[in-house]
Amino acid sequence: MAIGMSELKKGLKIEIDGIPYRITEYQHVKPGKGPAFVRAKIKSFLDGKVIEKTFHAGDKCEEPNLEEKDMQYLYHDGDYYQFMDSTTYEQIALSSNQVGDVSKWLKDGLHVSVLFHNGMAISVDVPQVIELKIIETAPNFKGDTSSGGKKPATLETGAVVQIPFHVLEGEVIKVNTESGEYLEKAK
Numbered sequence: 001m002a003i004g005m006s007e008l009k010k011g012l013k014i015e016i017d018g019i020p021y022r023i024t025e026y027q028h029v030k031p032g033k034g035p036a037f038v039r040a041k042i043k044s045f046l047d048g049k050v051i052e053k054t055f056h057a058g059d060k061c062e063e064p065n066l067e068e069k070d071m072q073y074l075y076h077d078g079d080y081y082q083f084m085d086s087t088t089y090e091q092i093a094l095s096s097n098q099v100g101d102v103s104k105w106l107k108d109g110l111h112v113s114v115l116f117h118n119g120m121a122i123s124v125d126v127p128q129v130i131e132l133k134i135i136e137t138a139p140n141f142k143g144d145t146s147s148g149g150k151k152p153a154t155l156e157t158g159a160v161v162q163i164p165f166h167v168l169e170g171e172v173i174k175v176n177t178e179s180g181e182y183l184e185k186a187k
């Protein structure tokens with residue numbers, strides 16, 4: 001199905017020249033002279049590059065053939081990240097480019113959403129909030145309070161986040177994977 005200029009909006013998934021994109025920014029421009037147009041920033045699902053594209057009246061783009069599957073992360077073998085389909089138990093291997101920045105949040109057994117384009121895996125999304133154990137952080141000192149500053153902590157996946165001084169090594173915390181921020185101690 002073709003998508004016209006008037007149907008474009010932020011977050012919409014489109015396909016241009018066989019490459020799937022997501023619209024990240026959208027601006028409808030109506031100049032004093034000439035016809036209106038849409039200026040958009042679109043991010044490629046394949047390599048993560050962001051480009052600026054202008055759409056004029058009459059321009060059409062296709063709706064991509066995308067499918068999301070719930071999968072479980074198994075392990076990283078050094079070259080590839082291994083995932084298993086939760087319903088068919090079929091395993092797939094994805095490269096570091098396909099997994100992208102979410103690799104720092106992957107821990108064994110984590111359920112993720114893998115995006116497929118025309119039957120080929122192209123990207124991985126992790127839950128917005130996950131629980132991870134702190135494996136290394138500075139010890140507490142007298143005077144540290146829960147409302148004070150922050151200190152770096154290395155989590156079990158290798159990610160480093162800033163945590164309050166009162167949180168200790170060995171504790172499990174909740175982390176926002178989109179911003180990389182500490183949320184709270186896990187209960």
